[in-house]
Amino acid sequence: MTVFNEFIDELYMDNSPDAVKWFNLLVRKHPETYHHSIRVAMLAEKIAEPLEIRGAEKDMLVRGCFMHDIGKTMIPRAIIEQREPLTEAQWKIIKLHPIIGAELVEADPAFGPGIADIVRWHHERWDGAGYPDRLQGEDIPYNARICGVVDAFDSMTSDRHYRERKLTMAEAKLELLRHRATQFDPVIVDALMQLSDEMLNIYSIM
DSSP, X not given: OOHHXXXXXXXXXXXXXXXXXXXXXXXXXXXXXXXXXXXXXXXXXXXXXXXXXOHHHHHHHHHHHHHTXXXXXXXXXXXXXXXXXXXXXXXXXXXXXXXXXXXXXXTOTTSOHHHHHHHHHTTOOTTSOOSSSOOOGGGSXXXXXXXXXXXXXXXXXXXXXXXXXXXXXXXXXXXXXXXXXXXXXXXXXXXXXXXXXHXXXXXXXX
16 A cells, blocks of 8 residues: 555544545545645645644644645536636635635534634735735634645645646745745745655655
8 A cells, every 4th residue: 555545544534424525525526636635634744743743733734734625625616627817706716615615624523623724724824915814924823824835835846737837846945935924934934944855745656
């Protein structure tokens, strides 16, 4: 069994039947988003080490990152997979996914409020220019800030239908540094910079 499959099995075992139902729906509706969610959870597990996050807090971080885009199960597939630039109306629909996802998580008693926090606020920005609630700085829950960094890193370094090529890890790191203390919590960016390219290269095991 590969490391990737072991990771998935562990995540499935650690979550409720209702959560697994949503995972399976995400596989069917948005397979690209599903694999992205797995990678974000794996990156969260890795960045937890330099941030000294352990035990139950680490488990919550990883599970929340696995769930972070679950709201996209309620977004039309045509919008998620559209290659052309989104219209203003379509972009407004996309920006609903953290709210929808948090509501789905909150409806499952197996999840604590910390998971919903990650799902709802992973698109907030350090400078307050994010969404859905325009939270700023340390008002954004810590684990949601972590998810925001690893989510962005994976998005930049994986293939996307809406751009010509993915970034190299070096290019993605430069982008994170460029947006350090504006879009991203500087402490979390610095923690990711401590991880070797070998640790960050999760694509070879998928």
